Amino acid sequence: MPDESSTIEAKIATLEAEMARTQKNKATNYHLGTLKAKIAKLKSELLNGPGGKSAGSKDAGRGFEVTKSGDTRIGLVGFPSVGKSTLLTSLTGTRSEAAAYEFTTLTCIPGTMKYKGARIQVLDLPGIIEGAAGGRGRGRQVIGTARTCNLILIVLDAGKPVTHKKIIEAELFGFGIRINQTPPNVKIVIKTSGGVGYQEAVPQTRGMNADVARLICKEYKISCAELILREDITSDQFIDVIEGNRSYIPVLYVMNKIDAITIEELDILDQMPNYVPISSQHKWGLDELMEEIWERCNMIRIYTKPQGQTPDYDEPVILHDKNPSIEEFCNRLHRGIMETFNYAWVWGKSAKHQPQRCGKEHILEDEDIVQIVKRVA
Numbered sequence: 415m416p417d418e419s420s421t422i423e424a425k426i427a428t429l430e431a432e433m434a435r436t437q438k439n440k441a442t443n444y445h446l447g448t449l450k451a452k453i454a455k456l457k458s459e460l461l462n463g464p465g466g467k468s469a470g471s472k473d474a475g476r477g478f479e480v481t482k483s484g485d486t487r488i489g490l491v492g493f494p495s496v497g498k499s500t501l502l503t504s505l506t507g508t509r510s511e512a513a514a515y516e517f518t519t520l521t522c523i524p525g526t527m528k529y530k531g532a533r534i535q536v537l538d539l540p541g542i543i544e545g546a547a548g549g550r551g552r553g554r555q556v557i558g559t560a561r562t563c564n565l566i567l568i569v570l571d572a573g574k575p576v577t578h579k580k581i582i583e584a585e586l587f588g589f590g591i592r593i594n595q596t597p598p599n600v601k602i603v604i605k606t607s608g609g610v611g612y613q614e615a616v617p618q619t620r621g622m623n624a625d626v627a628r629l630i631c632k633e634y635k636i637s638c639a640e641l642i643l644r645e646d647i648t649s650d651q652f653i654d655v656i657e658g659n660r661s662y663i664p665v666l667y668v669m670n671k672i673d674a675i676t677i678e679e680l681d682i683l684d685q686m687p688n689y690v691p692i693s694s695q696h697k698w699g700l701d702e703l704m705e706e707i708w709e710r711c712n713m714i715r716i717y718t719k720p721q722g723q724t725p726d727y728d729e730p731v732i733l734h735d736k737n738p739s740i741e742e743f744c745n746r747l748h749r750g751i752m753e754t755f756n757y758a759w760v761w762g763k764s765a766k767h768q769p770q771r772c773g774k775e776h777i778l779e780d781e782d783i784v785q786i787v788k789r790v791a
């Protein structure tokens with residue numbers, strides 16, 4: 415019996431070959447749009463599996479051996495032998511096998527570290543690329559887990575070809591992960607009649623127009639909808655919106671084994687954005703790496719101060735929102751707090767005077783100190 419996923423992979427390969435043959439110009443734009451939508455649909459099928467349980471969904475990591483712990487989760491992705499296991503050990507002290515052979519396991523190995531008071535879970539995800547390199551069976555749960563990361567580190571070997579980076583990016587793309595991108599600002603309202611309405615709130619210069627939008631909708635059997643494009647997007651991004659279920663995750667490129675390259679090569683690496691040169695074996699560049707990780711995780715530290723006591727600087731409450739309100743902070747502490755919340759005293763950057771008496775809507779900033787005052791019953 416032919417394997418279902420290999421049939422789908424063959425179909426994808428055929429369509430991709432057709433896309434590669436098709437010259438990009440105005441006349442072929444529509445055809446390319448249809449091909450892209452067909453490929454995207456097949457890739458979803460591949461990810462979601464026959465049962466329809468989505469490896470793509472954020473919940474797909476559930477039931478997997480790695481439970482989410484800590485304030486934030488970081489995934490290590492890369493080719494075999496680039497130094498992922500060594501890096502995990504250097505950062506967290508967790509030993510995952512630093513085996514000499516190239517194809518290891520399809521599992522992932524977790525470790526945790528503490529930085530600026532935040533507990534960060536680091537996952538070594540060999541299955542993501544190593545499983546792919548070995549053919550099929552890359553483990554949908556590993557992909558599901560990768561999609562729950564707040565940040566992905568693409569680990570590269572400074573002595574290996576730069577093409578590795580492109581291959582990894584393409585793999586992540588195929589898993590529904592969009593790196594260093596924000597969700598496209600497109601509004602779609604599904605209707606029951608009236609066909610597909612198309613509006614451009616900003617001029618489209620990257621391949622979208624009413625016909626391409628309608629063709630892609632047709633491919634997804636959407637016959638009645640109102641589309642509003644509020645951002646200049648590509649047809650790939652439009653398909654992402656229709657598919658829903660994409661993970662937008664920031665990525666840092668960690669260039670490992672810089673002990674094995676020349677100073678001149680290192681100078682070039684140093685100038686590239688989103689690159690952090692390190693040597694995980696010699697523990698070079700790890701402070702810089704931690705700082706870059708911190709910047710991209712968008713974490714805000716709030717210190718609690720019980721009445722009459724000094725603030726607890728060792729165990730800040732970590733919030734991921736850019737502009738968290740006192741209410742969000744309270745809910746993070748514990749669900750019931752808002753029921754008895756009266757007001758809060760706030761010290762720090764967000765306070766106009768020290769302390770400031772604030773309501774639940776007050777927006778907090780990094781390293782603010784908060785004391786909650788309850789309503790008297």
Ligand SMILES: Nc1nc2c(ncn2[C@@H]2O[C@H](COP(=O)(O)OP(=O)(O)O)[C@@H](O)[C@H]2O)c(=O)[nH]1
Pocket residue numbers: 492493494495496497498499500501511512513670671672673674692693694695696
């Ligand atoms: N020269 C050098 N070798 C390294 C470095 N980090 C790891 N290695 C070596 O590279 C090999 C593969 O490392 P490993 O951590 O198992 O890679 P993984 O397959 O990505 O987990 C091992 O022999 C490591 O000792 C480094 O910073 N410099």
Ligand SMILES: [Mg+2]
Pocket residue numbers: 498499500510511512513518540
């Ligand atoms: Mg390893």
